[in-house]
Amino acid sequence: MIELWVNVFLVSLLVIITFYIMRLRRLIGIVALSGAYSLTAAAIFVNMDAVDVAFTEAAVGSGISTILFLAALRYLPVEEAHETRYPVWSLFLCGIVGLMLIIAAFALPEFGDPNAPAHLHVAPRYIEESYPLFHIPNVVTNVLASYRGFDTLGETVVVFTAGLGVIILLTGSTLSMRFKQSATSSDNQTAKFDEETRDA
Amino acid sequence: MRDNPVFKIVSKILFGPIIIYGxxxxxHGDYGPGGGFQAGVIVAAAFILYSMIYGLEEGRKLMPDWIIRSVMALGVLVFGGTGIASILFGANYLDYSPFAYKIYKAQHLGIIIVELGVGLTVFAVMLGLFNAFAGFKPHK
Incomplete structure (x- = not known):
């Protein structure tokens, strides 16, 4: 029972934070509030006994994302552009989609229902088999690294590719970009570069 | 703000414990909550804290860009290489069972190696992203 009220409190906190994010114009405040949003979401996950998810949300969502937003904020204006017109159709569309999501939420199985479809497929096998066979207390890690090793490999490659793409885009380590930078920084290097290209 | 001694001393005190916690x-990911993804982010946070307090140049001296880029690829290689090692031992790709005599020992070993690969990649990508954003110079 007390878990329910904790959840009600945390979800209403999420709603309040979302409301303030919409109202605020200062970008740094919005970044701070989105960090707070992630931390509250992490608290909800802890309350639902999904500690691993909560850990990830707290570390990635409220930690690193906030810092990356702050670092990106250096190239943005202090305040959000002021919107003067109010798009009625967008509000209408958002209202309809929200209503549909609420209706769909009633069809979801109750939280913790043992007969929910998600708990009947492969989950019983993981829970019953993994400890006697592998002696690993944390089933999440076991599923992640040994039952679903391919998925995790894919995730790692996705993280690697995404990071590589952003780093290449922002630091611009292509030959033409390097040439442009050296051309603006000093003529000496440009001459050297010209010599090298002529020789080649 | 950077010259404030409180930030410098607190970040110096926190740097080691954050890495140990990471x-x-x-x-400890197979006994408690956690694993490579979270650990990579936590260790990267220690280095980001250092860069934020002492400046990006000092942070780059501590962890140069070429190391970050190599570690990024190294993590994926460790993960993928574990799979290749399974094949060389005569099992399926990413099957850990031939790494030790007992199946649970083999699983523990395989999970630790694979999680290490994930951790290395996530750590390097997070730190690399921060350095790229913080050191970005807009072109004219």
Whole structure:
């Protein structure tokens, strides 16, 4: 029972934070509030006994994302552009989609229902088999690294590719970009570069 | 703000414990909550804290860009290489069972190696992203 009220409190906190994010114009405040949003979401996950998810949300969502937003904020204006017109159709569309999501939420199985479809497929096998066979207390890690090793490999490659793409885009380590930078920084290097290209 | 001695001393005190906590999360992932993803982010946070307080140049001296880029690829290689090692031992790709005589020992070993790969990649990508954003110079 007390878990329910904790959840009600945390979800209403999420709603309040979302409301303030919409109202605020200062970008740094919005970044701070989105960090707070992630931390509250992490608290909800802890309350639902999904500690691993909560850990990830707290570390990635409220930690690193906030810092990356702050670092990106250096190239943005202090305040959000002021919107003067109010798009009625967008509000209408958002209202309809929200209503549909609420209706769909009633069809979801109750939280913790043992007969929910998600708990009947492969989950019983993981829970019953993994400890006697592998002696690993944390089933999440076991599923992640040994039952679903391919998925995790894919995730790692996705993280690697995404990071590589952003780093290449922002630091611009292509030959033409390097040439442009050296051309603006000093003529000496440009001459050297010209010599090298002529020789080649 | 950077010259404030409180930030400098607090970040110096926190740097070691954050990394130790990250390593705990990394290698304790099969007993408690945690694993490579979280540990990589935590260890990267220590280096980001250092860069934020002492400046990006000092941070780059501590962890140069070429190391970050190599570690990024190294993590994926460790993960993928584990799979290749399974094949060389005569099992399926990413099957850990031939790594030790007992199946649970083999699983423990395989999970620790694979999680290490994930941790290395996530750590390097997070730190690399921060350095790229913080050191970005807009072109004219």
């Amino acid at each position: 390593l705990y999360v990394q290698f």
